[in-house]
Amino acid sequence: MxxxxxxxxxxxxxxxxxxxxxxxxxxxxxxxxxxxxxxxxxxxxxxxxxxxxxxxxxxxxxxxxxxxxxxxxxxxxxxxxxxxxKGARADGRVVLGSTQDFADTTLPALLRRFARSHPRVRLDLRIGRTKELTAAYEQGQIDILLAMRQTSSADELLILREAMIWLSSEHRMTSANTDLALAVLDPPCGFRTAAISTLEAINRPFRIAATSPSLSGLRAAVLSGIAITVRTDRFLGTGIVPAPRQLDLPALPIAEFSLRLRLNAEQVSVDLAALLADELPRLPTGA
Missing domain, CATH: 1.10.10.10 (Winged helix-like DNA-binding domain superfamily/Winged helix DNA-binding domain)
Structure with a gap:
């Protein structure tokens, strides 16, 4: 054979x-x-x-x-x-930092797979915003970081590039004849910057209709129908759909996320990071 x-x-x-x-x-x-x-x-x-x-x-x-x-x-x-x-007898602790984009979509299945093969390993999850997670990672508090890419780094194992898209509630369409109502995260936020700069580049009138420090708050604002937002298709589902074409919205840039592994990390962290690096590009992003 x-x-x-x-x-x-x-x-x-x-x-x-x-x-x-x-x-x-x-x-x-x-x-x-x-x-x-x-x-x-x-x-x-x-x-x-x-x-x-x-x-x-x-x-x-x-x-x-x-x-x-x-x-x-x-x-x-x-x-x-x-x-x-490798994992049957392994023990130890892995601290994984991730933005909610991945925690709500692809991470659970991969972590379940890792837990089956490494039953004795303790997994600490830190879900949050890119800025705070990156600061904790650089201070040595996080072993593996999955977040929006800031700059190129020697410890990057994977770069994921995903299209930014305009998103709205499926139950209500914002009028194309009024200032575009936006829901955005509090700064700093790459999606917020992309939405505002793209609209300003074409002189499209807009207003900030809702802000939130978290994705759950952003989702609530969009679902209410008071505003549209910019994310990737990981944010789709449960009443959130691509914004209607009649709004004639401009094209958006590509979002970049990176998977980073702390230098001199323990073997269990290396194992989990390798699994994520191999599987994340293969898994669907949308809900």
Missing amino acids: RMIDPELLRTFLAFAEGGSLARAAEAVNRSPSAVTAQMQRLEAQVGEPLLAPAGRGRSLTPTGEEFVAHARRILDAHRDAWLSL
């Missing part, structure tokens, strides 16, 4: 999720030529073409599309076995 190198599968999934060899190369931290060579090796092991020419790039063949699910299952089993062997 042929054995498939997990690294080849990771690169293949990076291509399937990114849609190009260049994005796959960035995701796995290899050159495009190295990624091409890996795909050729994988095709040789599978015995079928997985990628086909498509214009100037490549696309998945029907076999490649079918193989995506198999690759994910193989890597999931590989990851679970690796974590279980």
Whole structure:
């Protein structure tokens, strides 16, 4: 029976999720030529073409599309076995700091998976705003940080780029003929800055209709229908939808989040950070 190198599968999934060899190369931290060579090796092991020419790039063949699910299952089993062997006897404490964007969406499933493989490890969660979490991380109070990216850093394991979108209540539409009512977090906030600067750039009249220090307060303001806001699609669901097209809102920049691991962190922190780095790019963001 042929054995498939997990690294080849990771690169293949990076291509399937990114849609190009260049994005796959960035995701796995290899050159495009190295990624091409890996795909050729994988095709040789599978015995079928997985990628086909498509214009100037490549696309998945029907076999490649079918193989995506198999690759994910193989890597999931590989990851679970690796974590279980390393974590069964591990103990200690991990302090994870995260913004609520992730705590409300993808983190619970990943933490449940980590807890199964590391049953003796104590997990301390700190959910909050990027500024406060980053300060605590830099003071050595947090082992792993998942928050909005401030600057490039040598301890970054992963950078997630997600589109900012305008969001509103599904029950009420703000009129396009009045000053646009905004709900925003208290400063400093990258989403607040993006919303205001984007509107100012096109001279679109607006007013701050609601502010909050927390995402729960922001959600309440949007659900009430008094204002729209800017987040990523992680904020969708439970009555919050993309803002209606008739508002004719301008395009927004990309939000960047980073996963950072404290230098000289304990092995249990390294294990959890590795799981997050591998799985966060693969999981859906929306509710």
